[in-house]
Amino acid sequence: MSYTPPKVWTWDAENGGKFASINRPTAGATHDKDLPTGKHPLQLHSLATPNGVKVTVLLEELLAAGHAADYDAWLIDIGEGDQFSSGFVDVNPNSKIPALFDKSTGVRVFESGAILLYLAEKYRAFLPQDIEGRTETLNWLFWLQGSAPYLGGGFGHFYAYAPEKFEYPINRFSMEAKRQLDVLNQQLEDFEFIAGDHYTIADMAIAPWYGALVQGALYGDSATFLDTASYEHVNRWADTVMSRPAYQRGRMVNRKWGEAHEQLHERHDASDFDTKTKDKTAAE
Template sequence: MNNSNYIPPKEWVWDKENGGKFSKINRPFSGSIFDKKLPIGKHKLQLYSQGTPNGVKVTILLEELLEIGINEAEYDAWLVEIGKGEQFSSGFVEINPNSKIPALIDYSENKPVNVFESGSILLYLAEKFNQFIPLSTSAKTECMNWLFWQMGSSPYLGGGFGHFYAYAPEKYQYPIDRYTMETKRQLDVIDKYLSKNKFFGKEYSIADIAIWSWYGQLVLGKLYNAAEFLNVKNYTNVLNWAKEINNRPAVQRGKMVNKISGNLNFALRERHSNEDFQK
């Protein structure tokens, strides 16, 4: 692919993979490509996911709920390996027609409830258990503002910066410059907010969980190996907030569920107790 000589044709057609880390699973159409039912475990909440930033949002919240003694938040965590295309199974597409992790089924209601989009799952669980979401209208609105901010902003960080900095088949300066600029602008937005506020929405909430999973992990050097490139030490308020959240026991556990790291797969099919996480 010679980038500088590219002239877009009249109509784009999908005639070959475009290279890059996810080229084997990206395609220009939706829907399932193979038949497979999803497994069901013994708990009411069945989570189908992987430990990516969008995935860990949900496991962190579930672990936070369990940490404060909400036993109804027990869940079975099933690994959906996106690199292997498992998000295109008929069973997964039935819950999420968008074929992206995370997805959740709640069997505790009369009719099972399918939930997809990580922000929607966070909101669903927070409202179901009345936890990690502020009660007052003003604080709840602030929490929602930041939750939606994360959902709208992170595609520039992940699909833009992360893709071109870490996953594209070659390094192209134009998109790297563009998305680095935007990522640093976003970090500055939250750094300024955190200079005056301890959390996103007065108290620790689903907005913090959502933002930490992307921007917290980014400044802690856990995403795209980009901490130095982005000079994250400049964002001191984000760093302090990120470290504090990282120290929470539930966050430590939530991060590990369905994590694929190198050749190690910490796929925890069923959450029993803290001992499971020490194996």
């Protein structure tokens, strides 16, 4: 069925599909609610979507490397509209997770790529200090920030979430998702990690999206649909990065789905991974 756009578009909440209740064409808070705050300088407000995972992975990697980067991670349930509270909007006026507030500096940081860069610079870790290595890492970090919307909002939306399946957008975004996988595959043919021979914030940014995709963890049967097994070097890299202990911990933080032992709704101490996962708290 063809669609003729009206002369002036107007919002109809009934046509929003799965996410109709949390999407709207205006910004700002819908209700007053302060954000909680914990004992650590770094206060993260997030959910374990790919954009949320990239930040918690970095925080866990920083701690594993011996940096004083302990943090409180508070759950933002976007399905319940937590991102539209006045407290969250004060930290991120765009009402998207993740958002970070650093009590030690008074700095708010929003947009996941900006949070990665802020933390990498603050702790001088996982971002090369030489101009060539730093630039190559940022090349791939910004590549991810520009490419992931095609994978998530494009391919993922029309393949997995749209209320109806339409051939044109699925074909359009499948082509782009496969092109992006080929970009990564060709880069990783020559290097162990995305930006070269060192593990960086570029790997942490890309793995929750494209690593999860090739491992079959995004959008139902999309790995089969996109034949992700054919991207040999991406698969090798994904296995390497996503098997790291800090990555495994980071993907659990603020997670509300999957196996109960992999869900840590909030994280305030390293011991929470052993004592506060959903399987432990459900038994209380």
